[in-house]
Amino acid sequence: MTTPLDPHLRRPLPHPRLAASYRLFVTAVLGFASGLPLALTGQAMQAWLSIEGLDIATIGFLSLVGLPYTFKFLWAPLMDRFELWPRWGRRRGWLVLTQLVLAGLLWLLAATPPKGALQLFALLGVVIAFVSASQDVVIDAFTTDLLPPAERGLGSSLKVMGYRLAMILSGGIALIWTDAVTGSGWTWPEVYRLMAVLMVGAAVFSALVLPRLPLPEAPTSVARNDLIGFVAVMLAAATGYLVTLHLLTPLAGLLLAPWLEGSTLSAALKTRWVDLLALLLGIAFTLPLAGWAARRARFDTLIGGLRGYFSQRGAAAFLLFIVLYKLGDAFAGALMTPFLLKAMAFSSAEVGVVNKVIGLWLTIGGALLGGLLMLKLGLWRALMVFGVLQAASNLGFWWLAAQGKGSLGALTMPAFDFWIVSLSQPTEVDGALLMVVTFENLSGGMGTAAFLAFLMSLTQQRFTATQFALLSAFASVGRVWVGPLAGVLAESIGWPSFFIVSTVLALPALWMLWALRLPVRALEVVPGQAPADD
Template sequence: MLSSPPPGARAHPLGVLHRLVVISLLGFASGLPLALTGQTMQAWLTLDGLDLKTIGFLSLVGLPYTFKFLWAPLMDRFDLPLLGRRRGWLVLTQLALAGALWVMAGLSPKAELAMFGLLAVAVAFLSASQDAVYDAYRSDLLPPRERGLGASLNTMGYRIAMVVSGGIAMIWTDPLQGNGWTWPDVYRWMAGVMAVAAVLSAFALPRLPMPATPKTPMRRDLIGFGAVSLAVAAGYVLTNGMFDLAHRGLANWLAANAGARGWLDLGLLLLGVAVTIPLAAWAARRARYETLLSGLSSYFAQPDARSLLLLIVLYKLGDAFASSLMTPFLLQSMAYTQAEVGVVNKTLGIWLSVLGALLGGGLMLKLGLWRALFLFGVLQMLSNLGFWWLAVNGQGALPGVTLPAMDLVIVRLSHPTPVDGGLMLVIALENITGGMGTAAFVAFLMSLTSQRFSATQYALLSAFASLGRVWVGPPAGVLAGSIGWPTFFIVSTLFAMPALVMLWWMRRTVQALEVDPSTAGSADD
């Protein structure tokens, strides 16, 4: 079996091709589960009759993407037997994802909401774990000269997976245009895809050499992870207790003020998080969770490390806020059909985001990191106003097109489908500018990691990057129900401004991270 070449060795063309094909396939496997606990799940919940506030709070099932840096060090520290470094974790997480999706498909969201939500959390946890080990595997496998092309193919595979589990799934389940599939059918099919991915990971992935650097004692890392897990569990129990106490003590007031419950729940949730994170950090220090602590210490030794973390959280906040309830907005408020949303928002939109990422990467060669982050951030912010325009003007404001009936096996439209022109324009602007912003943002994250702790640090940075996408769900649901969609999208535009202010303030720090393209990739480190 082919493996990654040692530093300085000349790469065999077949070896290069093998690695790049593997990266594409693993990118697909990494991207597939995300929509199944995000916007695709929102569509299932919406059409099953759940209310907007419940859907907003169920967006919190994505929390594992935020906290994956807590267990990512274990995937650095331990290698599962037989399959070698990284591959064992990939096979395990992919098989577990297949099982969880299969069980999830057998539940009714409305009738079995608690169990459905727990399984959705499990899927998100396993997906975040797969991402953590895949990020490490990709970094370890690709030599520096192949990383640019590898990153592009990873993005392509990831986006194609989002097309399949997002837009194509919406079309499959459309009552008029689809294949007659139900949402459980879709989730069972996705479970089968993850099972195939596990087989490919077991038999087709190149082996990685074992690292020569000494590892921390096994017992210390296990105790550290256990202590952090107990701290998080204690925070969860405390937060639940606050919810029960507040709901009982304020029952009469909540009954008289129906709109206040969402704001109370949001405040209690944020208070619980404010207690849980410091408690987990204290537990990690007391238990000497060395792999995690060493990786964090290395990151925080950088200049302005804390300010950079805040910038990571804020950069995609306005974009995440606008898109957090996009599916209910398009299906309920705008009354678009599932097929129309699937074709435009979930399929065409994702391909346009790939185009935006390629365009952004090309422009970065001339603009540099800081100017690209700032310019693309402004464009991301302005694209939110397109949804405000759509909410104000409604359908039919611009001429549309009619897609002919088609049967492409994975995409089937049994009747000609009208597609609104305003929807196409707004989705195109949002995805192109979002793709440009993502290209600059990923380059920014990569510039902040050191090779020695790349798995732990990348998990930490990507977890902070997902904070906006995960945590805006509850306030978005409350706000949209309270102030209406047009004002909601104005607020989402304003939420993008703090990142631009920080970028301007920190321009010297970010500019110091830039690498001369003529020298990039000339060395391993």
Template sequence: MLLGFASGLPLALSGQTLQAWLTQSGLSLATIGFLTLVGLPYTFKFLWAPLIDRFDLPLFGRRRGWIALSQALLALALWALSELDPAQQLGAFAALAILVAFLSASQDVAYDAYRADLLPPAERALGASLNTLGYRLAMIVSGGLAFIWVDPAAGGGLSWPEVYRLFAALMGGAALLTLLASPRLAQALRPETDARRDLLGFGAVLAAVGFGVAVTQQGVAPLLKLWLAPATPMGGKWLDLLVLLVGLSLVVPMAAWTARRARFDTLLGGLRDYLAQPGAAAMLVLIVLYKLGDAFSVSLLTPFLLTGVGFSTAEVGVANKIFGLWLSIGGALAGGVLMLRLGLFRALLLFALLQGLSNLGYWWLAGAGQGQLGALQVPAFDWLIVKLATPTSLDGGLLMVIAIDNLCGGMGTAAFIAFMMSLCQQRYSATQFALLSALSAVGRVWVGPLAGVLAESLGWPVFFLVSLLFAAPGILLLWALRPQIERLEQPAGPLAVDD
């Protein structure tokens, strides 16, 4: 749970929280929009994940050393960021923000691999649940409470540099705790590849990706927009999606060819090792599809609640961002406990069905509207770290639907993380988990433009019925892969001991 907290803490500090600091510093929207690119290391972390598989830091043990090092460097980077004024030192500020995102993504790679290596099959479910609990709590602190702390009227009146120094201290404490409290891996299996060749291969792949991105942005994107912009429905959304698809069709083969030519053995070995498993390719498709229906239904949830049903922003904020987040944590914990009894396959199947059926709550809300189940009056409160200045009325139907959706989604997330852990082989777990987690984000990234078109064309009630169709392929494929998934539950012996 504590490692999950440390993993989730830096995410908002290079995202929404950073944007709030930039906004209050007076930067233009165009500049802030450009600075959202500091999050790109999260997308490309699979490029250097093989190096974390191949190399270990002396003395600290496999995985633990990389986790603690990234946390210590994050503490230094956040502190250095707090010493800069983004309005006056934008170049240095942006470079440090990219460094924060890079170190955070590196911590995620090492921690995901450590968790997959450390936990035997019987403990993966509860481990995934506790990881989710820590991660979501960190998102509340760095992505929610930070906004309150800097509010001069309702909050503590801290400055943004003071808030970032506080988080730097937390990351420093996390590094110390990682070294003192986290158990060592009993089996330090790692690839026995040529270290020099791996370093050269990484550099070559990085150069190939950079070249492919540059060609896409400077050559392909302007041509497509010149040719297709007048005739493309929904304007920029579809063009951006087309540019992304074309870019991927260029970059992925180019990077794969470069990795083979440069003999980047750890990356290639990790892929070969994964693909040697029974049903490996079908498992990759399942990772893309498993939460597709859930991602589709929530892709436009905020505009649906605000404009489609007409709830107030305060009502949506309290119901969805406070109650919803806590219920998601509760669902993740409940999912972990249930998986101890159900096993991996039955839990995946049950939670996938519940995720899909929970979308019917939004279908009902779209048709029935407000006021069907009364309302709950939430009084004003001040809990030192969070405050509601005025009483807020919460619609009973909204609370019911949010509760069901977040509980089911939390259970599905716990099972899904445990499933991805079970697919990783210890020798290449950093490489494999980084690739699997990148694939799991495909649906969440790509459904947005299509969801907008369908919601506008069909209306909200039909839109949420269509979301059930997006959930169906993952459920059917899951059932077809039952023998392979059940084999993943077989224990492989203890993998970790305490120091």
């Protein structure tokens, strides 16, 4: 009997279990590469800005540096259509390029002071998010193409584990490093330079270790049209920005003037409410304009990918559900770091140990537990059970904000030195904070694992990058777009009411999930059988 050969590499195929383990290992490492820059434009950046003394509303608006994550489906088709280096396959060249560019940008951001050059700092943050979102497009497409349907539940768990480990490093251990009293006393620029070096290591891994994927179908779109279409969409986005800046912002001021003039809000908060309405009007203007530009320019890869997705039963309803499923979770977490550091007055080391290190390890545990439970529950029941737990976890932060620090006593974390992280002296850990973070991270990890498996189930291999980018862009709407509203609302109504609102926002997704139970169950994979559209 002859040994089967890989049809693309002409070499013996590995043992199935060994090959599966290798695929899952690669998925976990790519998850780490994805999570590293995400934290550096999110919670780590918020911590840096909080320590620099910026106000909550400004920090909330600076969460908009993550805007590219919600629009990445506009340029994802180029990554489906073009190969940078054909000998590396459709995905690897893009992956190495984005990771090297990220390394350079993080090094440059480390040299930019937030207070002294806030506009340049914000611009660099946007560019980092753009390249990071592009890396995510490739990683999502690669792992979706790599994992057979039966491995996607566990693969999603390991991917969550990877990026949560990265967030432990960049968003948790980094807080301990920067604590001058009990930590290592590092500066934030030093932290960002280290993360740049790690991104170089990720690029080396991508270049040398990633397995080759089966050859994709030959593209049917015209390359020239795709390039022109991309430029047309970007021009539409730039036009939308200018219209928002010069026309819609003054219009928002006129619309809100009767309400704002009679309110007791500060001048700064009044300005933020105007900015928020202008942002929403700008989105409503820009998205239809970009769609029209794509059709006129015959951006066939984008249009074909979207048409293929919307040909599925319940496609539009799925998009709305994708926005809503993590909305309450994202709303509660949008300003979690400033809430804990400024409103609750926890120390950087305490937040780093509890919310970022212990909490993120619990998220990893929740993700792995979620992947295992999905084997028993199935996709729909897992989404429902984990979604209920996510909603309930937001009430924990309402309780923490209402009861205050020290309501359950404190534990003492002994001093330690684990090479990459150390505490120079014993540090008190608030018991209430520890309890709330435990529940929130376990439930959030389980929900994320089920959610990623759901997104993978909705994509078609020919348009993996385009379709997964579309779905994950909608999924990131909550994480990115609620930041400005969260900052304004927290200052307007107070933190306890803010967390009640975040809990209420989680309920519509559960209602939709019940209404969509039949089409979601149709996506569930029978062991040994692939979905028809995969």
